[in-house]
Amino acid sequence: MHPLIDVPALARSLRREPPVLLDVRWHLAGPPGIDSYRRGHLPGAVFVDLDRDVAGPPGGGGRHPLPAAGAFEAAMRRAGVDAGRPVVVYDDADSTAAARLWWTLRYFGHERVRVLDGGFRAWTEAGLPVTAEEPAAKPGDFIARPGRLPVLDADGAAALAKAGALLDARAAERYRGETEPVDPVAGHIPGARNAPTLGNVGVDGRFLPPELLRERFAGLGATDAVDVGAYCGSGVTAAHEILALTLAGVPAALYVGSWSNWIADPSHPVATGDT
Numbered sequence: 422m423h424p425l426i427d428v429p430a431l432a433r434s435l436r437r438e439p440p441v442l443l444d445v446r447w448h449l450a451g452p453p454g455i456d457s458y459r460r461g462h463l464p465g466a467v468f469v470d471l472d473r474d475v476a477g478p479p480g481g482g483g484r485h486p487l488p489a490a491g492a493f494e495a496a497m498r499r500a501g502v503d504a505g506r507p508v509v510v511y512d513d514a515d516s517t518a519a520a521r522l523w524w525t526l527r528y529f530g531h532e533r534v535r536v537l538d539g540g541f542r543a544w545t546e547a548g549l550p551v552t553a554e555e556p557a558a559k560p561g562d563f564i565a566r567p568g569r570l571p572v573l574d575a576d577g578a579a580a581l582a583k584a585g586a587l588l589d590a591r592a593a594e595r596y597r598g599e600t601e602p603v604d605p606v607a608g609h610i611p612g613a614r615n616a617p618t619l620g621n622v623g624v625d626g627r628f629l630p631p632e633l634l635r636e637r638f639a640g641l642g643a644t645d646a647v648d649v650g651a652y653c654g655s656g657v658t659a660a661h662e663i664l665a666l667t668l669a670g671v672p673a674a675l676y677v678g679s680w681s682n683w684i685a686d687p688s689h690p691v692a693t694g695d696t
Contacts, residue, residue, distance in 0.1 A: 424523065424667055425628065426509055426535040428547045439465060440507035441561070443500055446541065447471040447518040449603070449657075454518070461551040463511070463544055467500045467558045471518050471657070474500075475525050481685045483678035484603075484655035485521075487572075493529055494565035501558035504531070511537035511544075514626030517618065517661050524660040524675060530566035536664065539627045570663075571674035573650050575683055578676045582612030585648035588641060588673075589613040590662040591680070595654070598693030603654055606684040608691040610652065614641045615695075618658045621665035634669035645671050652676035652683075 426434075434440060444466040446454035458468040469475065474496035476485035488496075502508060508526060512518040519536045526534045537544070545551060573581065581587045589596045589609050596615040601607035609615070620637060622628055629637070635644075643649045649671055653659035656677040666673040676682075683689050 422507075422533050422535065424535055424664055425538045427538050428543050428549065431509060431537055432549060435465065440509045441501050441503065442466040443469045443502075443508060443510045443522060444541075445469045445471055445475070445510055445518045445522045446512045457513070459553060459555075461553055463541070464550060464552050465556055466511075467556060469496070469500055469522060471521060475522050481682070483682035483685075485657055485677075486682070487528075487677050488525070490529065490565040490567050493525065494563060497526070497563045497565070498561045499558065500561065502526075502531070502561040502563040504563050505533075507533040507535070509535050509537055511540045514540040514542040515619075515622050515661075516540060516626070516628070516664065517658050520661040520664040521657045524570065524663055528567060528570040528572070530569045531563065539625060542626060571672075573652075573674045573676040575676075575678065575686065575689065577674070578610055578650060578652060578683070579689075581648055581650045581674075582610055585650070586641065586643040587613045588616040588643060588649070588651045588662055590616060590618045590651055590653040590658045592617050592619075597695060598691075604681050604684060606691060608693045609680070610683055611690050611692040611696075613652070613692075614643075616641055616643075616651075616662060618653075618661045618665070621661065628665060628668060631668050631670065634665050635671070638666060638669050638671055643671055643673070649673040650676055652679040655679050655681045
């Protein structure tokens with residue numbers, strides 16, 4: 422299944438055979454996504470909290486580690502996710518949070534998940550209806566089976582930075598170590614190459630065409646001829662990088678713990694600048 426769906430295609434499917442629709446709007450610095458959801462969302466959409474439902478408790482594993490299989494299964498069942506029914510996820514516009522939910526559902530074995538390209542903004546700009554009514558989701562039967570997508574730990578990320586292509590999805594100034602607004606240490610994993618996720622989308626939040634994404638990643642040495650991985654601050658925007666790489670036809674592994682896990686071990690080296 423193609424990982425993206427556009428607004429017209431989603432509108433048609435909602436009239437015929439509606440998918441499970443999940444609203445995962447989220448902002449690192451707030452306000453909470455549930456506030457946006459309650460002001461208005463796509464008809465039939467159920468809210469999923471990224472911090473609570475799509476990640477485990479923060480700690481040594483990072484700020485957004487993988488959730489336990491049982492906890493994620495329970496959260497998705499509460500949201501009405503069935504094993505055999507398509508799922509569409511969306512956020513405000515650029516798919517940053519939606520990509521993390523897409524990736525997590527795929528990692529735990531759901532085969533029919535797509536991201537609404539352009540998100541809530543694209544839907545409203547098309548003049549389509551929104552509602553503040555919160556549906557009562559029928560409990561789903563999704564079973565979480567972990568390990569369906571490749572992941573990296575800190576050692577794997579370090580090895581990939583030397584022998585393959587490890588992409589750092591954060592903004593350039595965070596990669597260079599000039600500023601760090603979230604984590605206590607600034608810099609990047611030695612050997613990683615900077616590929617900010619904003620470069621994957623246009624000003625409207627929609628993903629660039631696959632050929633442009635392939636060109637972008639090839640310029641960073643990330644092609645289907647080498648092993649590729651991605652990380653960010655806590656494994657959220659890096660999932661967006663994985664989605665963009667998937668659109669470009671480049672398989673890639675996610676370092677879920679990302680920088681917040683890397684720096685939890687003071688023996689891990691830290692690089693700064695453009696190296």
